[in-house]
Amino acid sequence: MNILIKDVYTPDALALLQTKENVNLTRSYNIQLNEAELEETDILLIRSRTKLSKEVLAKAKKIEFIVTATSGYDHIDLEYCRQNQIKVAHTPDANRDSAAELAIMLMLNCIRHSRDALTSIKANNWRQEVPRGHTLSGKTLGIIGLGRVGSRVAELAQGFKMKVTAFDPYQPDEQFQTYHVERSGYTELLKQSDIVSYHVPLTEETRYMLNDRALASISKGTIVINACRGGVVDEQALYQALVSRKIAAAGLDVFEQEPLPKASDLRTLPNVFMTTHLGAYTYESISAASRQAVQAVCLFLENKEVPCCLV
Structure with a gap:
């Protein structure tokens, strides 16, 4: 299972994923996705700076699960995800x-x-x-x-x-x-x-x-x-x-x-x-969002119910 992590996620949260078997983790600080990433990724962790439009998602043939470590979700085309059985979760409590x-x-x-x-x-x-x-x-x-x-x-x-x-x-x-x-x-x-x-x-x-x-x-x-x-x-x-x-x-x-x-x-x-979109820009909020997003991925990998699903 190929998991791609975009943007800022705390190391302690990502350490939870490293304990999972049959998981290949890739970190990328380039906010948007390139062609290779779109083709190879099964699970995607993002924040609001990564924009997932219909056009972008249409190139992601393997993606099964998207987690955004944010409360907002207008950067994701939820309707496309719904039509294509891509599960999406967010972290509304973190901030x-x-x-x-x-x-x-x-x-x-x-x-x-x-x-x-x-x-x-x-x-x-x-x-x-x-x-x-x-x-x-x-x-x-x-x-x-x-x-x-x-x-x-x-x-x-x-x-x-x-x-x-x-x-x-x-x-x-x-x-x-x-x-x-x-x-x-x-x-x-x-x-x-x-x-x-x-x-x-x-x-x-x-x-x-x-x-x-x-x-x-x-x-x-x-x-x-x-x-x-x-x-x-x-x-x-x-x-x-x-x-x-x-x-x-x-x-x-x-x-x-x-x-x-x-x-x-x-x-x-x-x-x-x-101010410069500082609402969730605190150590505490980023830490909590990272942890909650990774926990959602762990539940997904274990075929358990994932809380705060949008799709």
Whole structure:
């Protein structure tokens, strides 16, 4: 069984695979797959930088199982995999703390104007050059998607004494009750929240979920946080809302195109705090994702049920 490992996986996790019999392991740090790899690989371990389109997968005649050590999976053509009996799994629990903490960091940086403060201190100025901020305490946080990460954001936000509401038509009432979150409709949430934070996968349903129409409903002065997938937000519509100050600020960790193009209009705005897709970029998250991905492969090799399968 030929197993190909792409991108970053921790050595201790990969050591588990080395104990398996009749397994040939290959490491490659070239993110995309070449022709030989496509022809020879039975099991593939990747992260989100490896794009598996229909065209790429069509050349992979032997692949039986794909594991992505990420919570997101929009880099894989799941429909093609479904049609061709290729099993796919992901690691949705691995980055729960890491991604949730980053979302809170983005909120704090926006509401306390830390970008302006850094600019001021670098220019040998002081706080008279920085807009006065607000506290998170007492504010209403609207969470879009009360799944693994969204629910953890809710827990952390409540530690700041925020009121938390959420929109998620796929979660049962028990999920809202467990995390002490008020259920809300999408438009209602946009109108009532001081901060709106997105925590959904990128699907046809969620693409451009924050668009012109949604922004027309949003309360003036709201802060928008996106730490899930760039395509969930229409960046041009967001840009216009930031310029007009309909939205007070945005904290963005993800973008429609990554790396963010040098010519992106978002780079020109003072009321945007941006990071470089750091949601899962911690030692703890990468370690947990590596371990969970390898454990999924071990279960597959043993013909046991694999958790967190997408296909």
